[in-house]
Amino acid sequence: MTSEDWSGRFPFADPDSLRSAVLVCHRNADPDAYLSAYALSALLRRLAPACEVFIATPDGMTTLTSKLAERFPHPTVEEEGGDHDLYVAVDVGDTELLKGWRAKMQASEGVTVLIDHHPIRDVELYDHVIADAKATSSAEVVFRLFAEANIRPDRASAQALLLAMMFDSSHLSIAGEEGLRLAVKLMDAGADLTQARRDLRSEPDYGEVMAKLKGVQRLKVYRVGEWVVSTTTIGSFQAHVARALVFLGADVAVVGGESEEEARVSLRATQRFSERTGVELGTQVAEEVGKELGGHGGGHATAASLSAPTDENDAVERCLTRLSALLGAEAHAIA
Numbered sequence: 001m002t003s004e005d006w007s008g009r010f011p012f013a014d015p016d017s018l019r020s021a022v023l024v025c026h027r028n029a030d031p032d033a034y035l036s037a038y039a040l041s042a043l044l045r046r047l048a049p050a051c052e053v054f055i056a057t058p059d060g061m062t063t064l065t066s067k068l069a070e071r072f073p074h075p076t077v078e079e080e081g082g083d084h085d086l087y088v089a090v091d092v093g094d095t096e097l098l099k100g101w102r103a104k105m106q107a108s109e110g111v112t113v114l115i116d117h118h119p120i121r122d123v124e125l126y127d128h129v130i131a132d133a134k135a136t137s138s139a140e141v142v143f144r145l146f147a148e149a150n151i152r153p154d155r156a157s158a159q160a161l162l163l164a165m166m167f168d169s170s171h172l173s174i175a176g177e178e179g180l181r182l183a184v185k186l187m188d189a190g191a192d193l194t195q196a197r198r199d200l201r202s203e204p205d206y207g208e209v210m211a212k213l214k215g216v217q218r219l220k221v222y223r224v225g226e227w228v229v230s231t232t233t234i235g236s237f238q239a240h241v242a243r244a245l246v247f248l249g250a251d252v253a254v255v256g257g258e259s260e261e262e263a264r265v266s267l268r269a270t271q272r273f274s275e276r277t278g279v280e281l282g283t284q285v286a287e288e289v290g291k292e293l294g295g296h297g298g299g300h301a302t303a304a305s306l307s308a309p310t311d312e313n314d315a316v317e318r319c320l321t322r323l324s325a326l327l328g329a330e331a332h333a334i335a
């Protein structure tokens with residue numbers, strides 16, 4: 001191996017051979033995806049000064065990401081147009097979320113890389129995968145690449161990585177030991193914690209605020225064994241309302257709504273509920289009830305949703321029945 005062997009390390013190609021690279025975020029890019037790509041671009045341009053680097057954001061970005069992108073501007077590219085030498089999917093999780101870029105990467109002559117912290121199942125698309133499911137953000141994985149290349153991030157990249165890390169770790173509260181150490185290193189490199197906190201504060205969305213408050217107004221509360229399950233219905237923001245109910249103290253929240261002659265239900269539970277009962281909302285409630293009602297559902301252990309051709313009250317009640325069967329206890333209405 002010569003000192004110029006790049007086959008085993010990022011960017012997995014001789015940097016001098018790279019003319020054009022695209023960093024592709026997941027659809028509707030969140031701050032971790034966009035800002036990790038932003039910092040990765042700075043690293044790549046240090047390694048390959050002659051390479052033009054673009055960021056792609058299929059289906060745009062979230063509102064907060066758009067706001068942050070004004071402070072961290074970067075050239076973007078659409079999928080029409082020629083091939084690139086290097087494609088790096090950042091924070092993508094499922095390749096579905098690459099939208100049209102997936103087919104483009106499949107057909108490409110260039111090197112394809114994944115940098116991620118989601119549990120990854122489909123890796124066939126990529127020539128190289130740098131993924132760590134223990135990291136709380138993709139930013140942590142990107143920062144490690146700086147360290148491996150022995151390159152200190154510039155101040156803007158350090159700030160971008162700190163913001164990304166804080167966004168994905170509930171302001172570092174669920175960051176692991178390594179994450180916290182990396183955050184301190186980013187501050188040493190010039191990142192400003194106070195500024196990052198300020199930047200992550202978003203303006204209230206009053207549609208969401210009204211949905212939450214109305215959802216609470218229509219709240220039903222049940223005791224199922226030792227657990228408190230709350231249900232409600234609302235026209236929109238069902239997931240936000242469910243999360244808010246769990247924040248208020250419910251062990252499980254089931255929030256229904258109707259759109260286009262279909263019922264949608266969002267379910268949320270606390271980590272504690274999930275650990276103690278072993279109940280998985282995604283596979284055992286949303287998927288099952290979705291099927292039962294002729295629709296579909298799924299999700300994670302503590303966050304799931306379903307949609308089915310029925311009315312919202314029926315869908316919510318079926319979820320409650322299913323929960324009570326899984327917990328082996330009847331649901332007693334309290335309020």
Ligand SMILES: [Mn+2]
Nearest residue numbers: 032091138168
């Ligand atoms: Mn992420």
